[in-house]
Amino acid sequence: MKIVIIGAGEVGYHIAKALHQANDVVIIDQSEEACERANELDVQVIQGNGANVSILTQTLENTDLLVAVTGSDEVNIVACMASKLIVKDDGKLNTVARVSNPDYIDKPVAKRTQIGIDTMICPELTLASEVAEILSIPYAIGAEYFAEGKVEMMEFAVSDASQLVGKELQELHMANCCIVSALFRDSEVIIPHGEDKIQENDHIVVIGKPAAMKDVRDKFGEKVGGRSKVMIIGGGIVGFYLAKLVSKGEFDLKVIESDKERSTQIADELPNTLVLNGDGTDINLLKEEGVGEMDVVIAVTNSDEKNLLCALIAKQLGVQKVIARADRSDYVSLFEMVGVDSAVSPRQATVSEVLKLTMGQGIETVTTIEGEKAEIIEYTTSKKSKIVGKPLKSVKFPPGAIVSMVVHKGNTIVPRGEYVIEEGDRVVVFALQSANTQVEKLFK
Template sequence: MKIVIIGAGEVGYHIAKALYQTNDVVVIDQSEEACERADELDVHVLHGNGANVSILQDVLEGAGLLVAVTGSDEVNIVACMASKLIVKDKDRLKTVARVSNPDYIDKPVAKRSQIGIDIMVCPELSLASEVARILAIPSAIDADYFADGKVEMMEFVVPDDHYLVDKPMQELHLANCCIVSALFRDSEVIIPHGKDIIKGNDHIVVIGKPASMKEVRDMFGEKVGKRSKVMIIGGGIVGFYLAKLVAKSEFDLKIIESDKERSAVIAEELPDVLVLNGDGTDIHLLKEEGVSEMDVVISVTNSDEKNLLCSLLAKQLGVKKVIARSDRSDYVSLFEMVGVDSAVSPRQATVNEVLKLTFGQGIESITTIEGEKAEIIEYTTSKKSKIVGKPLKNVKFPAGAIVSMVVHKGNTVVPRGEYVIEEGDRVVVFSLQSANAEVEKLFK
């Protein structure tokens, strides 16, 4: 597919990086520095304004996808609208716009086809939704749902003193409707077998039927019936939306926001939430507000460096779990290396939506885990899918992938070797990025 990407910042660069090997990618940006970085990839780079009609007319011929991810909502919207007007076959060209202003969008992903935007993505709202899912499961560092909520994914860290340390995977004794899809150990990714030994600080990814996941949560120390104390540092779009999502849940919630006017607005909008006007890096303020008694501290300011500092201060003062926003993807692993329990990036939501469009029909959802080490992809099978109609043990599945769950006529099952996938099944696959292309062929 020919793909035009407008904006070569963090989001645009990573979309290009994910797609250039199997697609014809054109990148447009006004920044010479951003163009130089994009030029390191095997893509066609243009220095200019991506909303310029004359530039668009030159690059859109034969294009199947236009992705506008500059730092300006208006430029992204105009570029998508103009592109639809320029091309003759409007159904051929799909458009994606990154939009951050809540005046334009009120949910993480929306469709605005009436104005020429097939997919509108708000990374900040997506990030807030992701953190809210993690908060809903106190013992997890990542969580997501697939197949309309019939399949749940959770990622846990095994503490050094956990009873499972140095024991084989088979001693997990999971319910029939749960499976360990992956184990992350330092930089290594393991698709585990029963005899693999669990080590302290391993990250374990469990996928299963939501009703059967309670025992997994209990296994990793979740306390039931206790109101969690949560502090959010940063009352911008992410912090405010996150507070709105969890304000009515079983949380005692505090927000620290440095801007006085913004603090007043949040306090008025969320009367049940304690809003403090102050600096999240002020150790005296943190102590005064009882940060050591918090179950979770989430730092989501617009500064990666400040988020890291706030998180490390909170951890030093005794907070059990800290979550930090990192806009720069190369900081995510660094954050977790120095003690942040979960580093989350707003760009991934946009990347995932674009990947769904480029993978073609059958893709329902994509979730990237552990930075970009692996993906969990949900497919809906068609009668043409090569995986349909034969036992899984006879399917030539790539070594870096595994079918974790299948939803057949509303029933969720962990498929074994004899299981036969049928047309219309929802199939959840864990896959290393190196195996994605081979997995995709099985579902075409």
């Protein structure tokens, strides 16, 4: 595909990095520094305004996908609208705009085809939704649903105090409709076997039928009963949307926001939530509000450095799980290295959505895990798919890929070697990035 990316910041750079080897990629950005960084990749780099009609006219010939991910909502929207007007063939060009202002979008992903935007993505709302899904599970650091909710993925961190340390995976005795798809150990990614032993600080990815995942949660230390106590530091777009989601569940919630006017606005819109006007790095304030008794503290201000500081203070004061927002991709692993239980990045939502658009027919969902080490991809098979009609043991899957789940006629199945995939099945595959291209060929 020919792909034009407007904006070479964190999001644009990582989209280009993920796509440039298999596609013809062009990046447009006004910043000389951002352009120099993009030049490290094998892509064409144009320094200029991505919403400039003359630049777009020169660039858009034979373009399949335009992705506008600058830091300005208006530039992204205008670039998509202008591109649709320049390219007369409506069916050929697909447009994606990253948008953060809630005046433009009220859910994580939306369609705005009437104004020339095929997919509008709000990374902040997607991030808030992801965090809300994992809040009530103390050792979960990631969660995702596939096949319209029929398959659930959870990523757990094994603490040094966990009773699971030293046990073989087969000793977990999980239900037939659940499977351990991957082990992340330090920088290593392991496709697991029953004899593999669990070590402290391992990250374990489990995929299964949602009804059976409760038992999995219990194995990883979920407390049964009672309302979880949650504190959100930062009442911006992410914090406010997260607070709205959390306020609907079984949680005792407190929000700390430094801007007085914003605090009042949140308190008016969420009357059953305690909103405090203050600084999340103020140790006295945190102690007064009983931060040590919280089950989870989430720091989602617009400053990565402040989020890290808030999370580490909360951890020091006794909080069981701390989650911190990290907009810079190189901070994610750093945050977790120094004690943050889960570092979450809004960038990943946009990258995943764009990857789905570039992977062709049959791709329903793409989720990257552990930064960008691996992906979980949901495919819908067609009669042309090479994987259809054969026992899985006879399909030449590349090293680093495994079929984790199949949804066949509404039934969720962990497939064994003898299982034969049929047309229309929804297949959930765990794959290292190095294996993605070969896996994709099996479903074409």
